Amino acid sequence: xxxxxxxxxxxxxxxxxxxxxxxxxxxxxxxxxxxxxxxxxxxxxxxxxxxxxxxxxxxxxxxxxxxxxxxxxxxxxxxxxxxxxxxxxxxxxxxxxxxxxxxxxxxxxxxxxxxxxxxxxxxxxxxxxxxxxxxxxxxxxxxxxxxxxxxxxxxxxxxxxxxxxxxxxxxxxxxxxxxxxxxxxxxxxxxxxxxxxxxxxxxxxxxxxxxxxxxxxxxxxxxxxxx
Numbered sequence: 331x332x333x334x335x336x337x338x339x340x341x342x343x344x345x346x347x348x349x350x351x352x353x354x355x356x357x358x359x360x361x362x363x364x365x366x367x368x369x370x371x372x373x374x375x376x377x378x379x380x381x382x383x384x385x386x387x388x389x390x391x392x393x394x395x396x397x398x399x400x401x402x403x404x405x406x407x408x409x410x411x412x413x414x415x416x417x418x419x420x421x422x423x424x425x426x427x428x429x430x431x432x433x434x435x436x437x438x439x440x441x442x443x444x445x446x447x448x449x450x451x452x453x454x455x456x457x458x459x460x461x462x463x464x465x466x467x468x469x470x471x472x473x474x475x476x477x478x479x480x481x482x483x484x485x486x487x488x489x490x491x492x493x494x495x496x497x498x499x500x501x502x503x504x505x506x507x508x509x510x511x512x513x514x515x516x517x518x519x520x521x522x523x524x525x526x527x528x529x530x531x532x533x534x535x536x537x538x539x540x541x542x543x544x545x546x547x548x549x550x551x552x553x554x555x556x557x
Contacts, residue, residue, distance in 0.1 A: 450505035452480055453528045458557040461524075463537070465549030467491065471513065473499055480504070488515050509533075518542065524551065531555035 456477040463469040473486035482501035487494050495518075501511035511524040519542040526533040533553040540546045 452503050452505055453507060453509065455482060455503055455509060455528075455555075457555050459533075459553050460556050461533075461551050461553040463522075463549055463551045465539075465547055471497065473497070473511075473513070475499060475501075477503065482509070482511065486513075488513075503528075526553070 454477060455475050457475060459471075459473045459475060461471040461473065463471070467490060469488060469490050471486055471488045473484055475482055475484040480503050482499065482503060484499040486497050486499065488497050489495075495515045497513050497515045499511055499513050501509060501524075503509040507528050509526040509528060511522075511526065513522040513524065514520070515522075521540045523538045523540075525535045525537065527535050531554065533555075534551065536548065536550045538546065538548055
C-alpha cells in the first residue's frame with residue numbers, strides 16, 4: 331500500500347512539472363508555476379515599459395478632463411489672449427515713451443528757436459556839440475560828450491554874454507530817441523537840465539535852470555553835433 335502511494339505522488343509531481351511554464355519563471359509566482367497559469371499582461375522588457383507600467387498602476391488620475399468648465403477657455407485661446415495683452419501693454423508703453431519724447435523735443439525746439447527780444451539801438455551822442463540857449467540872456471555852450479551804453483558824461487564851456495564858464499556834464503540816453511543832460515557850471519554854480527529830442531545829429535528841447543542862490547528859470551535850446 332505504501333509503495334502505491336509513493337508511486338502516485340511521483341506521478342503527480344511529474345504532471346505538475348510538465349504543465350508549468352518554465353520559460354518565464356522569473357516573472358511568475360510559485361502558485362503560477364504550479365498551476366501553469368500566466369497573467370494575461372506581458373512583463374516589461376525595457377526600462378521605458380517598466381516606467382509606463384508603474385504609471386498605469388498608480389492610483390493618481392493622470393487623465394485630462396474631457397471638457398472645460400463653462401467659464402474656462404481652451405489653452406491655445408488663453409495663451410493667445412495673454413500674448414495679445416502683453417503685446418498691447420508693450421505697445422502702449424512704447425507709445426507713451428514716444429509721446430513723452432516728442433513733447434520734450436518740441437519743447438526743446440521751441441526753446442531753441444525762440445528769439446531773444448530785439449535790442450533797441452540807442453542814439454549815439456558821443457562827440458562835440460554846440461547848443462544855443464534862448465531865455466532872458468544870450469547863452470551858448472560847447473560840450474564834448476562821451477557815451478558808454480546809455481550813460482553820458484563830458485565837459486565843456488558856457489559863454490554868457492562876454493564871459494566863459496567851465497561846465498561838467500552827465501546824463502542818459504533813451505531808446506525812444508530822447509536824452510537828458512545835467513550841465514553844471516562852476517562859477518557861478520548853476521544847474522541846467524536839458525531834455526533833448528534827437529533827430530540824427532541835431533537836437534532840440536526845453537531846459538530847467540537852478541542857481542545856487544535858489545533862483546530858477548526855464549528856456550529852450552537847439553543843438554547840432556559838430557564832430
